Amino acid sequence: MEPVKVLYASFQMFSKVSGLEANMEKSSVYFGGVNQTLQLDILDQLGFLKGELPIRYLGVPLSTKRLSITQCKPLIDKIIGRITSWTSKFLSYAGRLQLIKSVVFSIQTFWSQIFTLPKKLIQMIESVCKRFLRTGGVDVSHRALIAWDRICMPKVAGGMNIMDIQLWNKAAVCKLLWNICNKKDKLWVKWIHCYYGRRASMWKSKPMQASWIVQKILKAAEYLEKVGIQEEEFSQMQSFTIQKMYKKFQGEYPKCSWKRLICNNYGAPRWLFILYLNLHGRLLTRDRIAKWSQIDDLSCPMCAREPESAEHLFFKCEATSQIWESLLEWQGVQRKAKGWNEEVQWAEMHAKGKSANSNVYKICLAACVYHIWNERNLRIFQGKARQAKVIIRAIAQEIHSFGSKYKKLDNKLQEMKEYPKFR
Numbered sequence: 508m509e510p511v512k513v514l515y516a517s518f519q520m521f522s523k524v525s526g527l528e529a530n531m532e533k534s535s536v537y538f539g540g541v542n543q544t545l546q547l548d549i550l551d552q553l554g555f556l557k558g559e560l561p562i563r564y565l566g567v568p569l570s571t572k573r574l575s576i577t578q579c580k581p582l583i584d585k586i587i588g589r590i591t592s593w594t595s596k597f598l599s600y601a602g603r604l605q606l607i608k609s610v611v612f613s614i615q616t617f618w619s620q621i622f623t624l625p626k627k628l629i630q631m632i633e634s635v636c637k638r639f640l641r642t643g644g645v646d647v648s649h650r651a652l653i654a655w656d657r658i659c660m661p662k663v664a665g666g667m668n669i670m671d672i673q674l675w676n677k678a679a680v681c682k683l684l685w686n687i688c689n690k691k692d693k694l695w696v697k698w699i700h701c702y703y704g705r706r707a708s709m710w711k712s713k714p715m716q717a718s719w720i721v722q723k724i725l726k727a728a729e730y731l732e733k734v735g736i737q738e739e740e741f742s743q744m745q746s747f748t749i750q751k752m753y754k755k756f757q758g759e760y761p762k763c764s765w766k767r768l769i770c771n772n773y774g775a776p777r778w779l780f781i782l783y784l785n786l787h788g789r790l791l792t793r794d795r796i797a798k799w800s801q802i803d804d805l806s807c808p809m810c811a812r813e814p815e816s817a818e819h820l821f822f823k824c825e826a827t828s829q830i831w832e833s834l835l836e837w838q839g840v841q842r843k844a845k846g847w848n849e850e851v852q853w854a855e856m857h858a859k860g861k862s863a864n865s866n867v868y869k870i871c872l873a874a875c876v877y878h879i880w881n882e883r884n885l886r887i888f889q890g891k892a893r894q895a896k897v898i899i900r901a902i903a904q905e906i907h908s909f910g911s912k913y914k915k916l917d918n919k920l921q922e923m924k925e926y927p928k929f930r
Contacts, residue, residue: 664760
């Protein structure tokens, strides 16, 4: 009872000095592990109302017990509300991917830096994001173009660098442990050391009577040991960043050979995403659809002569090879169009640098793949067809539009003729 009186006297002194007073009707006292008799004495002394846990403070739930899915429902509702807003309905696949990376995941990072998120909550967030990426909504979908684990990989490993929530949460909790080990001047750290750090270091301490939040923070030492970080090294760290620890938890991935075709490509995001799918062999060409569904017509919609496949469509098809060869000549590359696998190998060998020629080649490849795929879909689903020279002109216009934003590319594009010649 005496500490409560001292604390209350300090608040009263602060009120006299600052002129700020607590609103008795809006203020409450919350108890944890306090018997009923002592609770009544404290309430009588302070004059405040008794509050009941759990409560929400600064947008997150506060509770003496482990977080439940019901308490986390506001986070899920906020994410779903952002996804289902009318503006999100008009986004392309690449736009939805960017929204997930920049907005949706930023909503949960505040929670991740406070306590360990339940696995069920992480699964629910990822499930919502998966469905939104596939369909543009939150309805259940059946087939994903790219596996979620693959998308969460770094770009150099063939992923799209989407945050892995569970790993990010672990890295954020490790920062709380680092604060406990190194920021001993903070009040909450002093309190934890006073109660749980008497018999052993905080790295080895496993207090069974501590709250679930404190136990989860101290358990983070196990995460660090799994990636080879020991107590001595951890305590000597002068600074701690969640991003660096997140990458540490990710580990090393084998780099894919075509990473430079996507990374640092100045093309439009929608071009890069279609190129990305094609590099993974995940575009829904008719030969792939026929593997799980009956399809009557397997012919290529561009030439109507050969069965459609990614290898044929890019660029063995007579119609698409004319488009690509015109763009190659426009760049000053004197060669015939090849099949897709050979084209990728050629690009890996000749467009891996940072020169203007390499960057122009990569942006041309991305734009050509996108526009051919778009033309193919127009012919199948809308019955519309454009002439090859119209497609080539549209590609060149968009390349000039995007390339002019960058001085290196703009100078190179100015040297090239305004429009490619149709072969």
